[in-house]
Structures are given as C-alpha cells and as structure tokens.
Amino acid sequence: MVEIPPPSKRSLKTRNALLTAGVDLLATRSIDAISIDELVQAARVAKGTFFNHFDDKQKFAELIARQIRVEMETRVGAINRKIDDPAERLVRGMCLFIALALNDPKRATILLRGHEWATEKDNPLNAGLYADLHRGVESGRFCPPALDGGIAFVTGICSMAVVQILEQGLTPAAASARVQSLLYMTLLGLKVSSSEAEDISTKTVATLLVAP
Numbered sequence: 001m002v003e004i005p006p007p008s009k010r011s012l013k014t015r016n017a018l019l020t021a022g023v024d025l026l027a028t029r030s031i032d033a034i035s036i037d038e039l040v041q042a043a044r045v046a047k048g049t050f051f052n053h054f055d056d057k058q059k060f061a062e063l064i065a066r067q068i069r070v071e072m073e074t075r076v077g078a079i080n081r082k083i084d085d086p087a088e089r090l091v092r093g094m095c096l097f098i099a100l101a102l103n104d105p106k107r108a109t110i111l112l113r114g115h116e117w118a119t120e121k122d123n124p125l126n127a128g129l130y131a132d133l134h135r136g137v138e139s140g141r142f143c144p145p146a147l148d149g150g151i152a153f154v155t156g157i158c159s160m161a162v163v164q165i166l167e168q169g170l171t172p173a174a175a176s177a178r179v180q181s182l183l184y185m186t187l188l189g190l191k192v193s194s195s196e197a198e199d200i201s202t203k204t205v206a207t208l209l210v211a212p
Helices: 009-026 036-043 047-053 057-079 086-103 105-113 124-138 146-168 172-189 194-210
Strands: none
Touching: 009 036, 009 047, 009 057, 009 105, 036 047, 036 057, 057 086, 057 105, 057 124, 086 105, 086 124, 086 146, 086 172, 086 194, 105 146, 124 146, 146 172, 172 194
16 A cells, blocks of 8 residues: 655645635635635635645535534534533534624634535434434433424524524624523424423523623
C-alpha cells in the first residue's frame, strides 16, 4: 500500500483560509451566488488552489454546513452527558441549536441553507436526536408517532426559531421568551404533561439561553 503523505502546513493554511472565507460569504448568500473568484479573493489564495482541496462549490458548501452541524452535535452530547430524561435531553439540544442564532448568526444562517436539517432518521447527523426520541417512546415519555415524524417536528421548530431570531433581530430577553414557548409546545406535542413541559422548558432556557 502506498502511503499518502500528510498535507503540508501551507496546504492546511490554504484550505482553512478557504473555509473561513466560505463561512463569511455563505452567511450572506447561497453558494450558487458565490463565484470561485470571490472565494479565492476573500481567502487571499491563488485561484487554482480551490480545486486542489475541493471538487466543486456545492460540496464545499455542504462540507462547511456539515462541519458546523458536527460541532453542534458534539456540544449537545457534552451538555447532555449526565442527563437521562429523554424529554430534558431533547429540549436541551434544541435550545443549544437555537442559541446559535444569538451567539453566532453567521453559522446559524449557514445551517439553515445546508443539508443538516434533513429529516431522515437514518441520516448519521440525526442519530442523537433519533436516539432520544426512541428512548422517549420506549419509556412511555413520548407518544409512539414521535418515531415517525419526530425528527421533522423537532428540526422544523428549531429552524423556525432560528429564522425568527435572525430576521426579527430579537433581543436575548425576547428570544428567551419565544424559545421557552416553543420548547413547551414541543414537549406538549410529544405528549409530555403540561406541568412537566413548563418546568423543563423554563429550566432549559434559564440554564442554556439566559445564563452567562
């Protein structure tokens, strides 16, 4: 087997410069409206270097969106490490994704344009969400239909909340009230009791969206 040498520092620097420029440009326009010339100019690299690292613009944009989603999934896993209740795990993950619109609008915008909101349960990026839905149904915490439509239901609410925060320019206080209401309604839709849904959604927002 022929060993492939690791990329040089210069090559990594060029790749990272392109990815950084891609984040800035994709936060304002779709990849179809961005030219290769713009990308390399923003990254301050030679024009021909783009295709040394990426096959085409679409795959470049998909990679950026996927990287952001993977980073978020890692963070969700970290904050839920000691949480057992599937209802609490679910809304904590939702809250963290929604909070991205307040903390990093560029990356939040890119997530909305990418393929990370795919609703197929066999999508590897939805594995954590589906596992929580499955545990919720198996334990009787969620209603059985949650396994069929739960991913679309949850990701749809998340993306709607992100759009509202980005487009309406909600303040942290207004966003917190809106998110608490959406998390509450999400849990009600999964058949969690009203009192528990209120407690969990209020605690989640206070911990992850309001707390410094």
